[in-house]
Amino acid sequence: MNSLSGSLLLPLTTATASSGSTKISLSSSNTVFLGFHERRKELKKVTCACVAPPQNLGGDGFAAIKSNDSLKSENLSTVREPEDESDVLIECSNVYKSFGEKHILRGVSFKIRHGEAVGIIGPSGTGKSTILKIMAGLLSPDKGEVYIRGKKRDGLISDEEISGLRIGLVFQSAALFDSLTVRENVGFLLYENSKMPVDQISDLVTENLAAVGLKGVEDRLPSELSGGMKKRVALARSIIFDTTKEAIEPEVLLYDEPTAGLDPIASTVVEDLIRSVHTKGDEHEKPGNITSYVVVTHQHSTIRRAVDRLLFLYEGKVVWQGMTHEFTTSNNPIVQQVMINCSFRPINSSFKNSSVR
Numbered sequence: 001m002n003s004l005s006g007s008l009l010l011p012l013t014t015a016t017a018s019s020g021s022t023k024i025s026l027s028s029s030n031t032v033f034l035g036f037h038e039r040r041k042e043l044k045k046v047t048c049a050c051v052a053p054p055q056n057l058g059g060d061g062f063a064a065i066k067s068n069d070s071l072k073s074e075n076l077s078t079v080r081e082p083e084d085e086s087d088v089l090i091e092c093s094n095v096y097k098s099f100g101e102k103h104i105l106r107g108v109s110f111k112i113r114h115g116e117a118v119g120i121i122g123p124s125g126t127g128k129s130t131i132l133k134i135m136a137g138l139l140s141p142d143k144g145e146v147y148i149r150g151k152k153r154d155g156l157i158s159d160e161e162i163s164g165l166r167i168g169l170v171f172q173s174a175a176l177f178d179s180l181t182v183r184e185n186v187g188f189l190l191y192e193n194s195k196m197p198v199d200q201i202s203d204l205v206t207e208n209l210a211a212v213g214l215k216g217v218e219d220r221l222p223s224e225l226s227g228g229m230k231k232r233v234a235l236a237r238s239i240i241f242d243t244t245k246e247a248i249e250p251e252v253l254l255y256d257e258p259t260a261g262l263d264p265i266a267s268t269v270v271e272d273l274i275r276s277v278h279t280k281g282d283e284h285e286k287p288g289n290i291t292s293y294v295v296v297t298h299q300h301s302t303i304r305r306a307v308d309r310l311l312f313l314y315e316g317k318v319v320w321q322g323m324t325h326e327f328t329t330s331n332n333p334i335v336q337q338v339m340i341n342c343s344f345r346p347i348n349s350s351f352k353n354s355s356v357r
């Protein structure tokens, strides 16, 4: 059974999730005739949390590190400073993942540090969403390790009870529960998993909806919202937390193409919201706020507005990583080819359909 904690939320409407040996599947049609209490019981099966033991945090972790993973032709093997490991929240080490004959990830290694805003980019089908799901603990690697605050995760998040870090995944599709109202969607984990009075949860839902620029939509169903509004509701759901808890673990939020399908203005709103819920590792951060986040994106505006550091995934490996502004000036031949093929432009262009092969 999946564990539940704070604001971590992995709702899967019309989707299927594997959880250890248990396969969970839920479609909106499964829930449409149930009352709210029953529907919550039903939906509770598909929420899960990932947590790990606390360690001391510190440092900004923003140094650009070039990787020499698969390319030797570029200046990728620059001398690396000794690294401070105490601020590493998530580490993927030599991760491999195949689906049948398709070898998608072939030795992916990177670290997500306290306070970071990281983007994962790369050609379509290169495994960006797959590595996000592995970080979230929804998929386990075939080979390699995932460390959560220094502790090796064995299997999926549902397989163990560890505490100290919340990891939230915001799905590309927003993945709201179709049969629940906006209020029920946003407050879902608190209704289910906290001792907060219903009225207090309702107030908190309204507060979090206001934080993402939504007012008066609490009683609407997801089908009554635009695509951009759905994404904002999903964001509100991912940042809500139990305000009665004394200690709130830091949270890493993973966004899978948060601006896909949105027009430029709606994209900008979502990108700025992603920034606004980020604490940037401030010493006096508010509990419950997002400590670090990772965004999988094809949108240049998202890269420019919402991300500080980039990981470039290509043919199953991280072939380049560095600060966002360094990407456009990189000497890496693959990066340069992407720039030429995709006309890397500042605002709202996309390289989703391009190939660097």
Ligand SMILES: Nc1ncnc2c1ncn2[C@@H]1O[C@H](COP(=O)(O)OP(=O)(O)OP(=O)(O)O)[C@@H](O)[C@H]1O
Pocket (backbone or CB within 6 Å): 099, 102, 104, 122, 123, 124, 125, 126, 127, 128, 129, 130, 131
């Ligand atoms: N559960 C699965 N079963 C089989 N194949 C899968 C599964 N998940 C992903 N794949 C395949 O793995 C490859 C990588 O998928 P993934 O969604 O991670 O790529 P991506 O880089 O995020 O692509 P895009 O940019 O188009 O969203 C694709 O070929 C996809 O079809």
